[in-house]
Amino acid sequence: MALIFNYITLALFTILCGLFIYLYFYFTRNFNFWKELGVSYVKPLPFVGNLKEVMFLKENIGKTLQRIYSEHSDKPFVGIFAFDQPNLLIRDLDLVKNILVKDAQNFIDRVIAVDENLDPLLGKTIFVTKGQRWRRVRVNLTPVFTSAKMKLMFYLVELCGKDLVKYLDMVTADGTPVDVRETTARFTTDVIASCAFGINSNSLKNPDAEFRRYMRNIFDFSIRRGLAGLTMFFAPNLKRILKLKFVDDDTTNYIRKAVWQTVDYREKNEVIRNDFLDSMIEMRNKWKRSVQEDKIPAKSQENDSHFEIDGDEFVAQAFAFLAAGFETSGTTLSYALYELALHSEIQQRLRAEITQVLDKHHGELTYDLVLRCSNDILSAETLRKYPVAPFLDRTCLSDYKLPSPSGKGTVILPNGIAIFIPVLGIQNDPKYFPEPEKFDPERFTEDNKQNRPSYTHLPFGEGPRMCIGMRFGLIQVKMGLIHVLSNYDVAPCKDTPVPIVIDPKSFLFHPIGKIPLSLTRI
Incomplete structure (x- = not known):
């Protein structure tokens, strides 16, 4: 018996x-x-390539790419490995320009890959789609984000800004510090719910409101969700094998239900709100008329140039608007308030300028007025120091010549190689931004911008795949800043973290925990 046991043990050990x-x-x-x-x-x-610190949740992926960027300051690009796969990290700004703009058609697809069977909405969004399918989605969605459309939605953002002040009046009455991270997330949830879904989510008034609860489901990063986010960019095959979902089924079904209930109500009652969903409904109706007139096929194929504006394709773009607008804007606004609390002189100067503008226009805000407000440079510096998306990803679609690092000849980059541009690294490079840890909005005055190389500030990307919702995101941030600073003095409290610690679980540039600040009514 012992001999059999030893034999089995040896066999298992050998296997x-x-x-x-x-x-x-x-x-x-x-x-x-x-x-x-x-x-x-x-x-x-x-087994892990160059992602050991990320895999063991010791370092945010943005910080890892920044560290590699800094350690190879004499190289135009450097090879890295995501698990077993070779990737290329780009450092040289001329190459950044070529990849994002000049030769963008050879790098038009992003690396990120999502299995539509696992994540049916995320997999159909403009962020993830590739090739002709992406081009068609982009062409159809671009008119939704014009200045004219933003102006029509502006009043909805303004209403949420006024609700933000009412909420702050209530929670600061006893002098209790405010967690600005949670507060700005609720504010942007209300904005997005209103503009994208026509829903009054009441997130500011009720933190457990249904819409807010589902938003937390998407963006509260667990270890599993962090792994899902990491593998979407760096190991899509592994993500498929492990069947890692980024958006759970309950949230997916809730978003579907919210969209179609709103669409059905508006069409039956002829409700017009001039928001994102109205624009999508208009596009959908045009598409349906074209199908009926046999101008386009009723069904789209994966590699076809046709964009089917119905079913989950329709819901997915509303979800994209929701996810991008809520998360990036809320986090950026909380970072901006944090830095203003630590730099009272910048805060006082900005408040004086905001007050002057408001007094001149009798307290009435317009879209054009908000765009002209000087908090432009504040938003730009916040996004420089804290880019919510700390890297850009592209896929090389055909063999591409890179200048040899030795200066002699070229390197042929094979098709299929993943390209990463370390936004956090570039934007915190002292060569372009002296004392990068210092928060200094003056870096983004016109004179200073002209004295700096192009492609050193990439929070929204650049080129054809630049963030389509940039205008709307900035409007949310600016509106939040105007309403808070015109009514409150913002200061650190004893629990304010200095410095902010970045969450290693998230593939986005998120802080760990709360950001409590003291707000005093002016």
Whole structure:
């Protein structure tokens, strides 16, 4: 009996050793890739490549790419490995320009990959779609985000700004510090719910409101969701194998229900709100008329240039507007208030300018007026220091010539290679922004911008795949700042974190925990 047991133990040990050896060689099979091309690279570790700190939740992915960027300051680009796959980190600004703009058609697809069977809404959004499908979605959605459309939606943002002041009046009455991270998230939830869905979410008044609860489901980062986000960009095959969902089924079904109930109500009652959903309904009706007139096929195919504005394709773009507008704007606004609390002289100067503008226009805000407000430079500096998306990703679609780092000849970058542009690294490079840890909005005056190279400020990306909702996101941030600063003095309290600690679980540039600040009514 003992002999049989020993035999079984030895057999299992042999199998495990064999499996380990197989996996070791499998995960290291590409580790000579950059060496053979003559490209400098970061020495990888088996199984994790250059993502060890990220995998063990010790470092945010943006910080990892920033660190690699800083450690290779003499190189135009550097090879890295995401698990077993070779990727390229771009440092040179001329190459950044070529990839994002000049040769954008060769890098038009993003690396991010989502299985539509697992994430049916996220997988159909403009952020994820590729090739002709992406082009068609972009062409159809671009008119929704024009200045004219933004002006029509402006009154909805303004109403939410007034609700923000009412809420702050209530919660600061006893002098209790306010968690601005949660408060700005509720504010942007109300804005997006109103503009994208025509829903009064009441998130400011009720933190447990249904809409707010589902938004937390999407953006409260657990270890599982953090892994799902990481593998979407760096190991999409692994994500499919592990069947990692980023948006759970309950949230997906809730968003579907919210969209179609609102669409049905508006069409039956002929309700017009001039918001994002109205624009989408108008597009959908045009599409349906074209289908009826046989101008376009009723169904779209994965690689077809046609964009089917119905079903989950329709809901997905509303979800994209919701996800991008809520998360980026809320986080940026909380970072801006945090820095203003720590820099009272900047806060006082900005408040004086806002008050002067409001007095001149009798307290009435307009879209054009908000755009002209000097908090432009404040928003730009906040997004420089705290880019919510700390990197940009692109895929090389055909072999591409890169100048050799030695200055002689070229390096042929094979198609299919993932490209990463470290936004956090570039925007915190002392070569472009002296004393990068210092918060200084004056960096973005016109004179200072002209004295700095292009492509050093990329919070919204650049080129054809630049963020389509940039205008709307900035309007939310500016509106929140105007309403808060014209009514409150913002200061740190004993629990304010200095400095802010970035969450290693998130693939976005999120702080850990709360950001409590003292707000005093003026």
